[in-house]
Amino acid sequence: MKKLINDPHDVVAQSVEGFAAAHSDLVRAEFDPTFVVRADAPVAGKVAIVSGGGSGHEPLHAGFVGFGMLDAAVPGPVFTSPTPDPILAATKAVDAGAGVLHIVKNYTGDVLNFETAADLAEAEGIDVTSVVTNDDVAVQDSLYTAGRRGVAGTVLVEKAAGAAAQRGDSLAEVAEIARRVNENVRTMGVALTPCVVPHAGEPSFALADDEIEIGIGIHGEPGREKVALEEADRIVDRLMQPVLSDLAIETGEDALLLVNGMGGTPLMELYIVYRHAAKVLADRGITVARSHVGNVTTSLEMQGASISVLRLDDELRELWDAPVHTPALRWGR
Amino acid sequence: MKKLINDPHDVVAQSVEGFAAAHSDLVRAEFDPTFVVRADAPVAGKVAIVSGGGSGHEPLHAGFVGFGMLDAAVPGPVFTSPTPDPILAATKAVDAGAGVLHIVKNYTGDVLNFETAADLAEAEGIDVTSVVTNDDVAVQDSLYTAGRRGVAGTVLVEKAAGAAAQRGDSLAEVAEIARRVNENVRTMGVALTPCVVPHAGEPSFALADDEIEIGIGIHGEPGREKVALEEADRIVDRLMQPVLSDLAIETGEDALLLVNGMGGTPLMELYIVYRHAAKVLADRGITVARSHVGNVTTSLEMQGASISVLRLDDELRELWDAPVHTPALRWGR
Structure with missing residues (x-):
């Protein structure tokens, strides 16, 4: 194994540290538990969007935290879902009272852990809606999945939903956009x-x-x-x-x-x-x-x-074109 | 060798074709000889900037063609300098009368071929200044170089010089900025x-x-x-x-x-x-x-x-922050 890493067990923490340092104008990171949020979170009046999943898919998801896209990203260990704890913490950190959308790639661990976190957040009075992405046509079920897998199309879901939230759509409307992108x-x-x-x-x-x-x-x-x-x-x-x-x-x-x-x-x-x-x-x-x-x-x-x-x-094209300012995707601003 | 390519001899042409198709809002490509220019070239009143060199370093250089950075890029064969012919053609395609800056990484073939192209352009009445980048501290001379090699610092030279040209600096001023970045x-x-x-x-x-x-x-x-x-x-x-x-x-x-x-x-x-x-x-x-x-x-x-x-x-910081809109680097616009 040849990698630019220190201890293999520290790769996520050290990478997130470097990421937050390189993009301190846009994001901040928390480490106990680990998640990344918009530097200006929570954004008053706006529906918040949280995504996450195993690390190793960078820039997904932390690279898409910022204006016009995600409010928070929760990186799990490499190729392993984050536990409910950081997902809940991220959800609470970004909630501004307008509700939180969870965008979850369809893997058994992610779906389960985001569900648990959503239940816990609801119990604390936060309105959470989840949209599960499953754009991969290759296989029906697989090693970590019942049904189709969520893959790169997830980024398009996050961009469109993020733009919808940024323009002031309600939680139900943002969720509808996310579902519409995933279906298409x-x-x-x-x-x-x-x-x-x-x-x-x-x-x-x-x-x-x-x-x-x-x-x-x-x-x-x-x-x-x-x-x-x-x-x-x-x-x-x-x-x-x-x-x-x-x-x-x-x-x-x-x-x-x-x-x-x-x-x-x-x-x-x-x-x-x-x-x-x-x-x-x-x-x-x-x-x-x-x-x-x-x-x-x-x-x-x-x-x-x-x-x-x-x-x-027309609407999805407008949402794609809408301004975005994240470490990995940036235009119009 | 495992690559997503067709005939190994077509990689540059096919990659440039795909690049131009993906970014037709920003650039257009010419193929006889091969170079990439800003879609709106020549830009009236502006000093033009041309860079280039062997392919295989993407996004350098074509990915940096657009508003606030390069006016043209000349991709040679993989790891091989372009000949003077496409460099001259690119220089003529972007010249708007205010002169053209050539940014050249310090490799023997590139320096020689850009020099020849500059001489030919001067003979046609185009004012050309060249700045050679040599930011690599690793070795003094090397396989393809007398003196130090031009490497990733070249992108910073291109960004700053491009911003200077975009704000209306003269050819001498743009060249001074390019040299100042390279020296620092x-x-x-x-x-x-x-x-x-x-x-x-x-x-x-x-x-x-x-x-x-x-x-x-x-x-x-x-x-x-x-x-x-x-x-x-x-x-x-x-x-x-x-x-x-x-x-x-x-x-x-x-x-x-x-x-x-x-x-x-x-x-x-x-x-x-x-x-x-x-x-x-x-x-x-x-x-x-x-x-x-x-x-x-x-x-x-x-x-x-x-x-x-x-x-x-302060000035280099401003030039880095200045708006840029290219396939590979985009902000503030």
């Missing part, structure tokens, strides 16, 4: 290499030198199949076909195309993936009205990428 | 793994399982020494000591701290590096007034990082 986004990924969880010290799965995993999960959990390495355009076809068919997006519709790097893949390769994915959409008469290329939901140093397609309506 | 920034990097140039198909150098290279170049060219893998904080100490001693920055001064990922290193690790680097500065009584953490000058999928420290004065 599909994702599928590919891994070229495994990743190494620091405290494990060994690759989480094995791939031969000429083998890739289609439909990989963001924790390295199995996807649909291992196939021989092939040209990028053919790999993109393998990801786009199930995404588009499951989304049932049609000629004449608008889409946001997100090409996400898994952490260890050069930007050059992500643009080669984007190039063909955009062509596939154009060939179907679907307009790529918005796009994003970069590492938004990673899997440590895994090489690979995922492709997300979000069906856009 | 120092960088040193470390590699944990080598990278594979697509058309070569083999790692560019070898590192044992427990070995890292201190002072690595961004093409994998040798640094100061290979040492055994150790804790991140100790590695950071090895990078910070020569950077700070060469920069001769003193107690009471302000700095911009840039932690740059080499391409394959998770963001989590970059923040662990940032954490200790910021502590080293604080311990010396140097204020980290600005910071940036992310992949700005990469080396394909190499795992590793570099640390740059820029001595800030």
Whole structure:
């Protein structure tokens, strides 16, 4: 295992410390228990949004804390859900009386722990609504999931819901936006290499030198199949076909195309993936009205990428374009 | 070699195609010869800035084309300087009569080819000034360089010079800013793994399982020494000591701290590096007034990082804060 770390058991705490120091204009971190909040939290009158989950997917979620997106993020241990305690603490830290939306990726541990935290917060008089994301079309159930997994589409849910909260929508309205994005986004990924969880010290799965995993999960959990390495355009076809068919997006519709790097893949390769994915959409008469290329939901140093397609309506396009000011996503402000 | 590419010889063209398609609101690409310009180039009355060099360092340079930074970027083949022809074409495409600044990383091929292009542009009546960046303190001469190498500090030169040009400075003034940043920034990097140039198909150098290279170049060219893998904080100490001693920055001064990922290193690790680097500065009584953490000058999928420290004065701080709107760096607009 070759990593720029100190003690493998300190990686989350030390990374959060560095993150908070680098972005002290935008966020502050708490450590007992560990979570990250907007520097100006709680924001009076605004619905607050909390997300979180296992670490190792950076910038998800802490990188999206700030104006126009999340009010707090709760990083668990690497690839492991945070317990209810920090989720509750984060929820209380950001609640300004207008209610709190929990955005939860669909993994058994996350769903359970966010539920418990929501119940505890409700018991303290905080109005909490939860939206669970499950945009990954690759597999129905998996290693850590009943139902589909929440992956990179979660970032689009967080951006749209965050913009809705920032413009003053009610908790019910913000939750509706989050659900609408989740219902209209599909994702599928590919891994070229495994990743190494620091405290494990060994690759989480094995791939031969000429083998890739289609439909990989963001924790390295199995996807649909291992196939021989092939040209990028053919790999993109393998990801786009199930995404588009499951989304049932049609000629004449608008889409946001997100090409996400898994952490260890050069930007050059992500643009080669984007190039063909955009062509596939154009060939179907679907307009790529918005796009994003970069590492938004990673899997440590895994090489690979995922492709997300979000069906856009006018409101979702406006919410995507709305000002955002977070460590990882920033525009219009 | 495991990469998301098609034919290894098409990687630059296809990546630039994807890049231009993803960012068509900001840039357009030309392909015969290949370069990327601001969508609104030439910008009337403004000094234009052109940079470029071998591909494989993305987002450098094309990712920094846009408002407040570069007017054009010229990507050569992977790790190979562009020829004078595309540099001249880019220079002509962005010239608006106020002159053109070439920002050139100090590698023999780049310096030579930009010089030739500048001479040809001058012969056509375009006023060109060149600033060569050489921020890497690791080695004096190296595989492709006489003198020090230009590395991640180049991004800070491009940001400040771009902001100066955007506010209306003359060519001489913009060049002075670029030189001032270069004179006040120092960088040193470390590699944990080598990278594979697509058309070569083999790692560019070898590192044992427990070995890292201190002072690595961004093409994998040798640094100061290979040492055994150790804790991140100790590695950071090895990078910070020569950077700070060469920069001769003193107690009471302000700095911009840039932690740059080499391409394959998770963001989590970059923040662990940032954490200790910021502590080293604080311990010396140097204020980290600005910071940036992310992949700005990469080396394909190499795992590793570099640390740059820029001595800030009031004007350089203002130029860093000034609005920028490029694919890879965006704020205030």
